[in-house]
Amino acid sequence: MSAPRTPEEALAFLSRLNPSGIKLGLERVGEALQALGHPERRYPVLHVAGTNGKGSTCAFAATALQAAGHRVGLYTSPHLVRVNERIRVGGEDISDEDFGRAILDVLERYPSAVAEPMTYFEFGTVVALWHFARVGVDVVVLETGLGGRLDATSAAPSTVTAITPVSFDHMEYLGNTLAAIAGEKAGILKPGVPCVVARQAPEALEAIEARARVLGVPLVVEGRDFEARLQPDGSLTYQGAVWRLEGLRLSLRGPHQVQNAAVALACLESLSSRGVAVSREEAKAGLGSARWPGRLEEVGERPVVLLDGAHNPAGVEVLLASLRTLYTGRPVHCVFGVVADKDRGPMLRALFPACASVQLTPLETSRSLPPAAYLDEARALVPDVTSWPDVDAALAEARRRAGPEGLVLCTGSLFLVGMVRARLGTP
Known part of the structure; x- marks a missing residue:
């Protein structure tokens, strides 16, 4: 792979890295950041891990920090339509233009990334x-991105960390028990740095508490x-710990956002005590104006x-609770699509019996x-199921069956959410 010379070539270089490639470890990222003069040490960082809810928590926190007048950098994944969404x-x-220039800057200072390419996520981080x-x-x-202990983002020092609810996902990388998965997520803990922890299963x-004791982390x-x-x-x-807030109104929908908002507020309290x-x-203003596309997002009418983007059993349970609250009756x-490495059985068994019809689609x-x-x-779970060759056909059939008063739900993967958003021209 030759070194790019223009911003356009730089973006093409990024696109040629394997978006699905996963290589856990911090060595390559650490070497790159050292070659760049450690940019990650030039600002305070709120670092958020967890299985579900971490994106919404990040969105709440970032918007509140902006409301406080801070210039905020937000890094999330995956993107829904364009990779630019990951860096805000x-x-x-x-x-x-800025994305391409940043890639050129990195490659100029760390040319090893051309000869021995990092993964898509590592390089993007x-x-x-x-x-x-x-x-x-x-x-x-x-x-x-995945886990915490060996996630590329863990190469950055933290001012405050947070762990949203931990559940079963990515077991092939993180382990087959909640304790093992939580131990990997707790890899973001840094000595003496406070960590905000959402309500968790006991194990x-x-x-998390065991890891915190070893590092002297206040939870x-x-x-x-x-x-x-x-x-x-x-x-x-x-x-x-300090704040009592009343009359909060959330911009993000669903009963699960109460917990995400609480974690974000606790993070903001901790940041405030540490100079941010x-x-x-x-x-309150930030929580009332945050946006996080693809999560209980309405993009069409009649x-x-x-x-x-529910893509694991815990996410589907949260989705079902939201459907009962927001779309009763x-x-x-x-429209459902799933990636091959997900634990689909529990997802299907929970979701499909609650559906009048299901249209299965492949993902791009x-x-x-x-x-x-x-x-x-x-x-075996819902009689009215049809398999389609593409999302366009699946979506068209779901809309036809729903009629003007029904509800079309697109779920199972953030890949599917991005595909539908792109087709419906959602900004």
């Missing part, structure tokens, strides 16, 4: 950390040190087309599981 400054996606330093952000919010919390635990409660009028009340100032009113016509990724591979499994 001040709420705006990185431009193609290095580029993001460099870009944030180059444009001069005040604070960075980093979402882990997951025990693993801020939901239900013990902070909590948010939904009030009869739909508002939230939050009680933390946020007031109570600024925190029928409503609902996008949700509406028949659900599901090499990791896609062909619908034919689980068509019989699906039909």
